[in-house]
Amino acid sequence: MNTPADDEVEVLIIGPSRSGAGGVNRYITGQCRYLPERIRTRVYSVAVPPGTGLARFALAVLIALKQMLLFPFRRPPDVVHIHSAQWNSFYQSSWYVLFVALVWRCPVVLHVHGSSFDEFLEVDSLPVRSLQSVVFDASDVVVALSDSWAEVLESHVDPRKVVVLHNAVDVSEYDPSFSTSPVRMSYVSRHIERKGTRELVEAIDQLAEEVPIDITIASQGPLSHLVEDLADSRSGVEYVGYVSEERKRKILDESMVYVLPTYAEGVPIAILEAMAGGNAIVSTGVGGIPSVVDEDNGVLVEPGDADELADALRTLLADPDRIRAMARASRRRVEAAHSWETVTADLVELYDSLAPSSRETADAPPEESYASK
Known part of the structure; x- marks a missing residue:
């Protein structure tokens, strides 16, 4: 590990954080609660109102656009951790991945959730497939929830970037x-x-x-x-x-x-x-x-x-x-x-490997990075 254990790392977490939300929200809550103090977390919620119908969809689009417009005025962190799923969630996350990677030039962790992400990867649409490729290329690490999901992702993502991080509970x-x-x-x-x-x-x-x-x-x-x-x-x-x-x-x-x-x-x-x-x-x-x-x-x-x-x-x-x-x-x-004690240790190792001080002093070539383990 290149980052000293007492070095602070600031992580900006982007995801659908809201009261009463599902598993991704509970994961984000756990990240903030159980990571050690030296891993300082901030959360930028990209939650939109749940529900179906044209009116709900229009409201969700407007809120998502507002979130995107306000985001650039935040302070860049050391690492950005973006939680995403398939379809609209991925389109929404894409903007944040590309802004962070190209404008802020911060390391990006793209954390893939979603029950149907495998179907999304196989969609028969050249623009969507192209967007997927650009987003994966811009991400430093792509997180899978299990070995089987890692295999799915590795057919579309550089395998050296894919890391398995388990979901966790207290x-x-x-x-x-x-x-x-x-x-x-x-x-x-x-x-x-x-x-x-x-x-x-x-x-x-x-x-x-x-x-x-x-x-x-x-x-x-x-x-x-x-x-x-x-x-x-x-x-x-x-x-x-x-x-x-x-x-x-x-x-x-x-x-x-x-x-x-x-x-x-x-x-x-x-x-x-x-x-x-x-x-x-x-x-x-x-x-x-x-x-x-x-x-x-x-x-x-x-x-x-x-x-x-x-x-x-x-x-x-x-x-x-x-x-x-x-x-x-x-x-x-x-x-x-799947306890938070175990998973936070993996998260800390990942963040330390991506933090600027670690990247600047790293002697190992890219294929020996954390993401290739």
Whole structure:
């Protein structure tokens, strides 16, 4: 390491930071909270109002343009860390990457999130593919969430630039019960098609015909009416709607099986939180999920298949000892690889390698840089 341990590094974090936002917002919050004091962070939020429809889209565009116009008046930092996803998020991030790289001439970390970034990379549009290439070339480091996502990116990005940094949670905030009397299940995610809400409802409805069910379903969304109907018609199904972070942690601590039959993901922080709460995971083998869930701590099914999901849950619920072993394996795994203590050490190493004092004194050629490890 070329930067002395007591040297300060100022990092400007750019991303959708706002109250009540999703996993990227929680990651940004963790960055600011858990990085050591010598890594001084500032956040420039590029959040826009959620929702659909022409009026919402027009408002989002206007707010995004205002954010871009105001951005150049900020003080340049040592390193800029930009969180991005596919489509509109990437177009928005592109402006910041290019401004920082070409005008400020600061090192840029482009952190790729997003459940469908692989599809975005394969879009059949020359202008979009060209923009992707320019943005990746301008970035010093491109962060992937898992080894599988790194392989996806490396087909479009110089592999020497691609670095895997895991998503993280504060494991100390969770106190799992590991109780299987009864086996309690949970689902805490937005009620939308992509998250598999419809398949969850169908699978639980099937199981409720055969065995006693104990499941808590939280959050809300366009498909919440399906969950409400399920809770009204089946005993043992509790629908609690939107919950606070504290209430969410309590739900995950008390449950033993977390269900997320999602269609597309990066590496969901929701699953990491469930693992920290001591849950066996029943999910799908999409995106980076297989990097955190395997036969030791869960079961993976095909997305969109309610019958297979019901079969997996039926088999698991019949074996409480297996559930308990999986739950403990989940907790150990998240402690070892996805705690903020571990991830912040990787972030500090990355920032130190990019900070001006490190770059000016580095003796190693580019291919020996942090990004090539």
